[in-house]
Amino acid sequence: MRFYSDAEIRRVFTPQQALRAARQAFELLGDGHFVFYPRQVYESPTGFIGQMPGYIAAGAHRGFGVKNIVVTKARIDGLPSHNGVVTIFDPDSGMAQAAFDASTITELRTAAMSAFATDRLAAPGATTLALLGAGDQARAHLAAMLAIRPLRRVRVWSRSAESRERLLAWARRNVPAGCVVEGCAAVATAVADADIVCTVSGARSPILSGDMLAPHAHVNAIGASRPGAEELDPSVFRDATVYLDCRAACLEESSEIQRYLAQYGDAAATALRDAFDLCADTARPAPGRTVFKSVGFAAQDLVAARSIERLCQAACLPLMPA
Template sequence: MRSEVPELLSEQQVRDHLPPSTAISAMREIMTAVSAGEVIQPVRTVLRGAPAPGAPTGAPAALFGSMPAQIPVAGERWFGIKSVVVNKENPRRGLPSHVGTVTVFSPDTGLPLAVLPASVLTELRTAAVSAVATDALAAPDARVLAVLGAGDQAYAHLAPQLAVRPFERITVWNRTPEKAAALAHWARTTLGVEAVPCASLHEATRGAQVICTTTASSRPFLEPAAVDEGTHINAVGACQPGARELASELVAASAVFLDEHAAAMAEASELLEPGKEGLLDPARHPRGELGAVLGGTVPGRTGGDEITAYLSLGLAAQDVAAAVAVVRSALAGR
C-alpha cells in the first residue's frame, strides 16, 4: 500500500477487516474525539443533481456528497474523504442507494493508501455507532430489541446490537411483511436469537427497551404511543435533510443526542422540524453529543423512565475512522 497508486479494497476485504467488535471500538473512539474537538471536518458538501425524467419538479435524480476529515488514530493524524452518490432508484436495480468511495491517505507521506467502497463502510459504521449509542444510553437490563425496517441497515444493525446487550428477543416490522419475515428468519438462523416478524408497528415496539428505525421514510411514523417509558431509540434512516422517522411529539418527549451539533443544526430535520413547531425547549433539546456522553461531559440516561433518542446523521469522521481501521488491519496482516 506504500505507493502513489492507492490499493482498491473489495467489499469482502472491508467486511473481513471490520467485524462488529473492531467497528464498535473505532466508532467509540472517534465519537469521543469529535466531541473533544480533536477532529477537523467541515459540514458535508452536497450537490443536488437535475430532476430525473418524470420526477416531481425539484426532485433530484441523485445527490453527490463530499465529506473530508482529519482524525487522530493511535497517535497519528489521518486524512480521508468520502465521495458518495445517493440514488433512491438504485435499490430497484439491485444496487445500494449509497454508492461511492472512501479514500485514505498516509499520515506520514500523504500518499493515498487505499480506496474502499463507501456503501459497505457506511453500512458497517452506521450500525456500529448505533451500538455505541445503545451501550451508552439504553437500560443495562434491555433484553428486547425492535427493528423497524428490513433493508441493508436493518440486517447490519443486529450483530452490533447483540454485541453490547444480551438481547433475548428481536421483533421486526416492515411495511412489506415478507421482508420482515425474511429478516427475522435470517436473525434466527444466522445469529441464533429469537426473532419474530410483527404484523404492526405497535406489536413490534410494545415491550421493546431498544428500537432501531432503519427506514427510508420521509414522513415521521413512530409516535409516542408506540414507545414505552425507558426505551432507547436509534433513529437511523433520517440521515438527509427532509427525511424523518420520529414524530415531533416523540422527539420533544425524549432526551436527544447527536453525532455533532453543527452538522445536526444544518441537516437534521428530525430535530429542526419539531423546533420550528415550537415543541422543543432549547435549554434541553438536544441534551448533547453522543461523544460528550462517552467523554463524561454530558449526562446520558438520567432515569429508568426516560426515553432517549440518538439521531444518527452520519459524519465524515466516522467513515474515515472505519476506513482507517480497515487499512491498519490490512497492513498489520502483511
C-alpha cells in the same frame, strides 16, 4: 494505492472492532481534533452524489479523508443502494493512500455508532429489540445490538413485506438460540414494550410517535439522515433525553430535529446533548426514554478506514490494487 473490498473489510472489521472505532471518532470530535466540513450533495434526475470531507488533526488517525457516495432512485437486485469510495491520504505527503468500499464502511460504522450509544443508554439487561426497516442497515443494527445486549426477542416491521421476510429469514439463521424473531404488520406492535428501537426505514414522513414507546425505551434514530426525511414525530424527542451524533450536522441536516426545535423552542434546544459526552467513564444515562439521533459525520468513516487498513495489514490479507 490499494482498494479494500467489501469482503476484505468484513473479514476484519467485526462489530467489536467497529464499536471501538466509533468510540474513537466520538472522542476525536469531543476533543476538538476533528475538523468538520459541511456535507455536499449534488442532485440529478436519477439520484444524488454526496461528499463528506474531513481532517483529523491528531493521533493515530491523523490526516485528510473524504467519502464520495452515489445513491440512485432505481434499485438493482443484489446491489447496495449506496455505492462509492472512502479515500484516505497520507498525513505528511498528501498522496492518496488507500480507498475503501464506502457502502460497507457506511453500513458497519453507522450500526457501530448506534451500538456505542445503546451500550451507554439502554438498560444493561435490555432483551427486546424492534427494527423499523428491513434493509442493509437493519441487518447491521441487529448484529451490532447482539454484540452488546443479550437479546431474547427481535421484532421487525417494514413497509415491504418481501424485505421483511428476507430479513426475518437471515435473522433466524444468525441470532443465538433462544432468541425469538418475529415480523409485525404495524409499527406500534413492533415497538410495544421494546427496550431498544432502531429506526432504519428511510421513511420520508414520521412513522413513530412517543405514545407508541415504552417509558424506558432507547431509540436509535438513523434512517432520516437528509433534509426532508423524517421517521420520528416530535413527540418522541419531547419526552426523552436526546443525544446528537454531531450537533452541527444534525442542526443543519436533520428535519426531525429542526421540526422538534421549531415546535418546542429554546428549552428543547438547550436540553440537546452531545453523544461524545458518553465517552466519559463517569457518564450515566438520564432516567426514562433516550434518543440517539444520527446523520453521520466524516470522522466515523475516516477512523473506520484507517482502522481497517491496519487490521488488514496485521492479518497479512492479500489486497486488491485500485
